[in-house]
Amino acid sequence: MKKCKDFCDRLSDYLDKELGENECILIEEHLDNCGPCSLIFEGLKTTVLVCSKGISDEVPEEVRARLKQFLRNNCRTD
Numbered sequence: 001m002k003k004c005k006d007f008c009d010r011l012s013d014y015l016d017k018e019l020g021e022n023e024c025i026l027i028e029e030h031l032d033n034c035g036p037c038s039l040i041f042e043g044l045k046t047t048v049l050v051c052s053k054g055i056s057d058e059v060p061e062e063v064r065a066r067l068k069q070f071l072r073n074n075c076r077t078d
């Protein structure tokens with residue numbers, strides 16, 4: 001079974017729509033069942049939506065970095 005950290009690493013790819021359908025479903029299921037990850041995702045999504053309005057259609061590096069930091073602080077790795 002995958003860990004939060006694995007999902008966290010993929011959230012930005014998910015938002016970039018770089019994942020296949022199966023992986024998207026796995027992530028969506030995890031988000032439904034994991035409070036910390038869903039909070040992260042909501043925050044990231046909002047940021048990405050703002051950023052994508054004309055500036056960039058990719059998740060900014062800064063957001064990725066902040067996401068990883070947040071995950072390190074909040075997700076169990078074991």
Ligand SMILES: [Zn+2]
Nearest residue numbers: 004034036037
């Ligand atoms: Zn999680």
